[in-house]
Amino acid sequence: xxxxxxxxxxxxxxxxxxxxxxxxxxxxxxxxxxxxxxxxxxxxxxxxxxxxxxxxxxxxxxxxxxxxxxxxxxxxxxxxxxxxxxxxxxxxxxxxxxxxxxxxxxxxxxxxxxxxxxxxxxxxxxxxxxxxxxxxxxxxxxxxxxxxxxxxxxxxxxxxxxxxxxxxxxxxxxxxxxxxxxxxxxxxxxxxxxxxxxxxxxxxxxxxxxxxxxxxxxxxxxxxxxxxxxxxxxxxxx
Amino acid sequence: xxxxxxxxxxxxxxxxxxxxxxxxxxxxxxxxxxxxxxxxxxxxxxxxxxxxxxxxxxxxxxxxxxxxxxxxxxxxxxxxxxxxxxxxxxxxxxxxxxxxxxxxxxxxxxxxxxxxxxxxxxxxxxxxxxxxxxxxxxxxxxxxxxxxxxxxxxxxxxxxxxxxxxxxxxxxxxxxxxxxxxxxxxxxxxxxxxxxxxxxxxxxxxxxxxxxxxxxxxxxxxxxxxxxxxxxxxxxxxxxxxxxxxxxxxxxxxxxxxxxxxxxxxxxxxxxxxxxxxxxxxxxxxxxxxxxxxxxxxxxxxxxxxxxxxxxxxxxxxxxxxx
Numbered sequence: 001x002x003x004x005x006x007x008x009x010x011x012x013x014x015x016x017x018x019x020x021x022x023x024x025x026x027x028x029x030x031x032x033x034x035x036x037x038x039x040x041x042x043x044x045x046x047x048x049x050x051x052x053x054x055x056x057x058x059x060x061x062x063x064x065x066x067x068x069x070x071x072x073x074x075x076x077x078x079x080x081x082x083x084x085x086x087x088x089x090x091x092x093x094x095x096x097x098x099x100x101x102x103x104x105x106x107x108x109x110x111x112x113x114x115x116x117x118x119x120x121x122x123x124x125x126x127x128x129x130x131x132x133x134x135x136x137x138x139x140x141x142x143x144x145x146x147x148x149x150x151x152x153x154x155x156x157x158x159x160x161x162x163x164x165x166x167x168x169x170x171x172x173x174x175x176x177x178x179x180x181x182x183x184x185x186x187x188x189x190x191x192x193x194x195x196x197x198x199x200x201x202x203x204x205x206x207x208x209x210x211x212x213x214x215x216x217x218x219x220x221x222x223x224x225x226x227x228x229x230x231x232x233x234x235x236x237x238x
Numbered sequence: 239x240x241x242x243x244x245x246x247x248x249x250x251x252x253x254x255x256x257x258x259x260x261x262x263x264x265x266x267x268x269x270x271x272x273x274x275x276x277x278x279x280x281x282x283x284x285x286x287x288x289x290x291x292x293x294x295x296x297x298x299x300x301x302x303x304x305x306x307x308x309x310x311x312x313x314x315x316x317x318x319x320x321x322x323x324x325x326x327x328x329x330x331x332x333x334x335x336x337x338x339x340x341x342x343x344x345x346x347x348x349x350x351x352x353x354x355x356x357x358x359x360x361x362x363x364x365x366x367x368x369x370x371x372x373x374x375x376x377x378x379x380x381x382x383x384x385x386x387x388x389x390x391x392x393x394x395x396x397x398x399x400x401x402x403x404x405x406x407x408x409x410x411x412x413x414x415x416x417x418x419x420x421x422x423x424x425x426x427x428x429x430x431x432x433x434x435x436x437x438x439x440x441x442x443x444x445x446x447x448x449x450x451x452x453x454x455x456x457x458x459x460x461x462x463x464x465x466x467x468x469x470x471x472x473x474x475x476x477x478x479x480x481x482x483x484x485x486x487x488x489x490x491x492x493x494x495x496x497x498x499x500x501x502x503x504x505x506x507x508x509x510x511x512x513x514x515x516x517x518x519x520x521x522x523x524x525x526x527x528x529x530x531x532x533x534x535x536x537x538x539x540x541x542x543x544x545x546x547x548x549x550x551x552x553x554x555x556x557x558x559x560x561x
Contacts, residue, residue, distance in 0.1 A: 010431070045428055047297075050435070058431040065300060066434035067293065068323050074290040078297025078305065079428070081255055081281055086301070104293075107286040 006032030008041040010061040017055040021221070023179040023208030024052060027120060028059055030186040031089075035060070038193060044087040045079065047072045049101070051093035052126045070101025073108045076115045087196060090117040095125045098134040098158050105164070109201050112169040116192045116202045119160065122210040123228065130213025134158035137231060143213070157231060161205050165237045171200045174238040178207040180225050181234065188236065207232055240377050240404040241266035241308075244334050244397065247381035248306055249274050250412070252424065253332070255305040256282045257294035259313060262346035263401035264336035267308040288313040292320025295331050299324075302426030304385060308334035310401075312343060314355050321394050322360035327434055328449065329427065330388035330395065334381075337400040337478075339547035348401040349547040350478060350520035353528070356396050357498045363446060365453040367395040367460070368498040370477040372485070374408045380495070383460075389423040391456040398497065400520075402479050402549065457499035464493045465508055473509060474559065475529055476518040480550050484518065487552035489559045497525075502532045514539040516558060522546045 005011065009032055018024045035041055046062050048054050050069035057066050067075045072090045080088045097105050097119040108115065124142050125131040131144035137157050139148040151157070161174045168174055173195035177185035185206060192202035207228050211221045245267050248256065256275075258268035272282055285291040291307045298305035309317050314335055324331035337352045339345035358364040367387060369380040381397050388395035436442050464481075467490040474484050474491045481493040492508060494501050509515065515538055519525040526542035533540070543550075543558055 045300075054435050057433050057435070063428045063430055063432075065327075065428050065432040067296070068319055071289060071293040071319065071323075074285070074293035075297040075300070077283070077290070078255070078257060078294030079301045080297070081283065081294070082298035082301035082303035082305065083426075103286050104290050107290070 006036045008032050008035045008060050008062060010058055013058040016059060018052065019212045021209075021211040022052070023122060023210070024056070024120065026179040026182055027118065027185070027206050027208065028056060030182055031118065031189055032060065034186060034189045034193060035062075037190070040087050040193070043085065044089060046089045046091060047076050047079070049090075049092040049096035050127070051096050053091045053093055053096075053120060056091055070096045070099070070104065072096065073101060073104040073115070073117060077108055077113045080113060080115050084114075087193060088115045090115060092117065092119050093126070094119060094121045094123065094133045094135040098160050106167065109164045109172065109203065110167050112172055112201045114196050114199045114201060116196045117204070118189070119203070119205045120208045121205050121232065122208040124210060124213050126210045126213055130210070137227065159232065161203065161237045164203055168201060168238055171195070171198065172238060173200065173202040173236070175203070175236045176205045176207070176232060176234050178225070178229055178234055179209060180207070180222075180229070184234065191236070205232070207234070239266060240374055240399065240406050241336070242270045243374055243377045243410050244308065244381055245270035245274055246412070247378040248385070249280070251304070251382045251385035253304045253306050253385060254280050255298050255303060257285055257291040257298070257305060257307050258282065259285050259288045259291045259309065261310050261313045263338055263404045264308040264310045264334060266404070267334060288316035289319050292317045292331070292333075293323075296320050296324055296329050299329050299331060300426070300428040302424055304330070304332070304389065304424050306332040306334065308336065310336040311338040311340055311346075311352070314352050314359070318355070318359040322362060323434065324394040325360050325362050325365055326445070327432060328392040330392050332384050332388050332395050334397045334399070336404045337398065345547065346401065348479070348520065348549060350400060350480065351524065351546060352398065353497065353521060353524040356398050363450065364498065365393055365449050366498060367391065367393050367456070368398050368496065369396065370398050370495060370497045371403065372478055372482040372493065374403070374406060374410050376495075377403065378410050378412065386423065387456070387460055391452065391460075393453060393456065398478070400479055453499070460496060461499055461501040461504065462495035463501040463504050464495060466491050466493070469511075471512060472514040472516060472559065473512045474516045474518055474555070475525070477525065480518050480520055483550045483552050484555050487555040487559065489555060500528065500532055506533070506536070509538070512538070514541070517542045518550055518555065518558070519544055520546065520548055520550070
């Protein structure tokens with residue numbers, strides 16, 4: 001029997017290519033459900049970045065295109081200007097969005113470009129083997145901070161939605177959800193897509209888990225997620 | 239002004255959006271486009287950097303809407319990020335490059351030092367189309383061709399000019415009949431799941447060989463050159479503003495109009511009775527190396543006159559030619 005997938009999933013590409021235990025499945029399933037509910041499959045495109053998110057290049061039965069590291073938002077801005085009737089979705093990581101692509105993200109927010117950005121925060125560069133990201137917590141052990149991240153050297157832990165909130169337009173939508181609370185995440189995704197339809201910028205950071213690079217078992221992964229949720233408050237910021 | 243001609247030509251070619259980041263000596267392309275599109279449904283965006291401008295072009299063409307950007311020097315370096323994506327994904331990205339002095343910020347006036355970047359700037363094989371105008375009229379005419387052929391063959395396409403030409407003033411004949419038939423060419427590209435990262439070496443080998451084969455077919459169809467002056471045993475090879483000076487000097491000249499793909503077969507045909515080749519360029523061997531490589535094995539004397547960032551006068555060329 002076929003599992004009960006969202007209709008916009010591309011069944012030929014399942015099982016998906018993410019690592020066992022990855023949080024992306026939860027995020028993409030909820031995005032798929034919202035696309036189905038809103039009936040926007042035929043009128044949407046998905047752009048992915050470099051990083052684990054690129055594994056979603058054929059995840060949905062939607063026109064989907066990979067771009068370069070940090071450049072998904074800039075590409076989406078161009079696409080939306082060219083075809084304003086399309087729902088333009090971006091799937092990016094915390095490295096792509098908050099390090100190499102932060103400039104493009106900030107300016108898209110500043111201009112209120114009507115696109116929807118889903119940024120997955122798993123506090124590390126998963127695809128390259130778990131190096132520290134701007135979102136890595138103080139003291140966190142990663143491949144490039146093997147003795148724990150020292151904020152005096154690498155900086156404080158970056159809070160993206162809180163920064164974007166300060167420059168976003170009045171009707172823009174900024175939220176932070178978590179894979180451990182899929183119901184709330186789904187409702188944020190719904191609002192984000194509606195915000196784009198009304199011609200405004202929408203951004204959701206999603207806290208996610210990366211047991212492979214965190215080197216955590218199931219129990220430790222959940223504990224670590226709690227730690228993340230303590231540092232990064234969930235909610236609709238704008 | 240040359241830069242104004244480029245903006246006007248892009249408009250006539252059917253371009254709908256310019257994504258630009260100010261940089262001398264190309265900034266007037268953006269400033270002119272802004273005024274041209276003011277009362278139309280066409281658009282522009284001054285982006286936060288050249289990469290955003292280039293990826294904006296990629297996004298627009300993915301949606302089937304012709305777009306372009308203009309840049310120079312350090313901007314041409316940053317532009318390699320979107321250009322290499324366009325090269326891999328066969329996106330009709332049109333870029334005007336107004337060459338300025340390098341390396342680094344160099345000067346903002348003139349050089350021919352961005353030939354290597356235009357052709358080989360990416361982490362691939364240089365499967366690009368590069369037009370090299372020599373005059374204001376060619377800035378116009380070749381821009382129309384650039385848009386048509388970018389969308390027909392789907393390779394990153396350049397109009398490679400320089401600061402002298404960009405700032406030069408003079409008459410240009412504008413023929414509206416040359417306007418591209420937009421309905422046939424400009425169609426959405428992002429219609430399914432498009433991949434840009436592969437699992438295996440063999441997959442990327444196949445991709446490269448397929449693109450190379452398409453690029454070679456394009457070369458057979460679009461390579462352009464001009465040959466002027468009285469045939470002689472000595473011939474000058476130059477492009478852009480240097481070629482214009484050689485034309486004015488009246489020497490025997492072979493001028494590639496497409497510097498890439500280079501009109502190699504035509505050159506070999508035309509120099510059968512030539513004994514000596516003089517390559518003139520405002521860079522330190524970028525054109526010379528390219529031509530020497532293409533002519534490898536021919537029994538010819540080749541001399542390169544390379545002056546990075548300096549122009550040539552017709553008088554100087556006559557002197558070189560006479561030696």
